[in-house]
Amino acid sequence: METDRREFIKKALYSVLALLGLGFLIPGIKFVAPGEVRKKELAFFPLISEDELPRLGVKKTELVFSVNGRERKTRVYIVSSPKGPTVFSAVCSHLGCLVNYQKEKNEFVCPCHGGRYDLAGKNIAGPPPAPLTRLPIKIQKGVVMAGLKV
Ligand code: FES
Incomplete structure (x- = not known):
């Protein structure tokens, strides 16, 4: 024993x-x-071709990206102004619902608790504590690439 x-x-x-x-x-x-948490790194993924960029206004699209070999997608908005394009994540900074663009108000509105954001992504009303996340972009060979930390 x-x-x-x-x-x-x-x-x-x-x-x-x-x-x-x-x-x-x-x-x-x-x-x-x-x-221990793995440190996230910025990676760029193709969003749309440069020809598809709106001259002025807002375009809703999806950013397809991969994490650990798994394909995922997230809704983003491209806001084009005379200064150039800006890409925002559609994820509300309050509790993570997806915001919608309301053309008549020219704002992003969250359907969950009524949070509102202007076209610069700034939280202007309701419970959101912070602006929409702005994604870095770059143009490579005619393709607009958006950056995410994955
Ligand atoms: S989740 Fe958007 S306002 Fe609450």
Whole structure:
């Protein structure tokens, strides 16, 4: 009985040491401490072709991106002004509902609690505590690319 217990402890100890050793020897194996958060990095994804940019006004579209090989999409608005295009995430800064563009008011309105944003993305009424998230953009070979932290 005592021998079984000692044998079990010895095997458990060797297993832990073997796992730790593998972690040091094989670079692909990474131990993640509980609570450790992977740092998000900015990556650019194609949004629309440069020809499709509205000259003035607002265009609703979806940004398709990938995280860990999984394809995802999120609604964004492209606001074109004489200063150039700006891209905003449609995710409301209050509780994350998707805002809609209301042409007659020239505002973004959140259907959940009535939050309102102007065309610069600034929160102007209702509960949203912050502006809409503005996505960095760049144009590469005629394609408008929008940046997300993934
Ligand atoms: S989630 Fe948009 S106002 Fe509450």
